[in-house]
Amino acid sequence: MAEITASMVKDLRELTGLGMMECKKALVEANGDIKAAEDAMRIKSGAKAGKAASRIAAEGMVGSFISADRKTGALIEVNCETDFVAKNDDFNNFAKELAQVVAQQNPADVAALSAMKLASGSTIEEARQGLVMKLGENIAARRFVRFSSAGQMAAYLHGTKIGVLVDYTGGEESLGKDIAMHIAASKPVCVSKEQVPADLLAKEREIYTAQAAESGKPANIVEKMVEGRVTKYLAEVTLVGQPFVKDPDMTVEKLLASKGAQVNAFQMFVVGEGIEKRSTDFAAEVAAAAKV
Structure with missing residues (x-):
């Protein structure tokens, strides 16, 4: 069984926005695999994908x-x-x-x-x-x-x-x-949605399908739920589908069209996206030094 550290729990909490105890439980069930734990929590809670940025x-x-x-x-x-x-x-x-x-x-x-x-x-x-x-x-x-x-x-x-x-x-x-x-x-x-990586879209569809299946609704309804969530996801992750930050009532696509652009x-x-930063556990270092 992999050791579940406080740092791992913190990382998973940042990715999912869920509680520490939930994160620790998910990590235990996933034997310390943060990605597997994140996917499992998303299926159970409907949490959005983490933003590494x-x-x-x-x-x-x-x-x-x-x-x-x-x-x-x-x-x-x-x-x-x-x-x-x-x-x-x-x-x-x-x-x-x-x-x-x-x-x-x-x-x-x-x-x-x-x-x-x-x-x-x-x-x-x-x-x-x-x-x-x-x-x-x-x-x-x-x-x-x-x-x-x-x-x-x-x-x-x-x-x-x-x-x-x-x-x-x-x-x-x-x-x-x-x-x-x-x-x-x-x-x-x-x-635009045509540029969304196929593997990323497939992963999201897989998670939405698992989420929808837990509703217990008929297959045809589940299929519509999944497609609805995929459509919403594409709007969230594509530039042209997003609400413009300066005017949320207008999408970026409409803004560009209005300017002929x-x-x-x-x-x-x-900075640092995707790089693991070494963290120092000073208490552990002091304890280790005391044993020398």
Whole structure:
């Protein structure tokens, strides 16, 4: 039987929004498998899917850059170990410079980016090593995205932890910024329902089917319940299906249509998303030290 730690219970609670005792019980039944426990709790309670984007698990910042003609843009996540360094001016400037290099030089991947040069003449890897020595922490570029199109770019940074880059056609510059801000707030998965990953949709349909089956209603009614929930889910996770944050009575799709615009692509980075952050149990460390 797997050990169920307080940290595991906390993580499951953040994913489901349900009580600690319920989360602990589900983890015990799932033998410590957080994903299996989450799915089981969703089936029983009807809870929505967890949003990993709300769980910041590492430090750093998101840097952005848009060219003067707004045809090219880049977004990059650069990580460090502590929030103190994440707020350091040298670290911030480094992340912003990297975003500019990505936009202007179009590296194939992070390794290729490291070999490129900054305006100072040093390579990015040399500059990174210099920062590591100066600030005393590991620093690394984790991921980036670059858009270039006949349309235009817009970016929105919520502080330094959340960044959004939008490639759109039509409409004014203010529209692009509004859409980028909406994405940061509402966290859509993709632009439209046609782009929802098939495996993600299949998983949601499976859970909705299990939820509906527990109602005990006839198969034809269950089928309609499932389709209704799938339709609602698609509206929740697609950009065009969501209510616009500045005017919830209007969907983003209607907003774009009223401006003669369309969103071609977008990307959102949340610092530390998907990274396990090492947690220190000081009480355990003290107890262990006392035994030495």
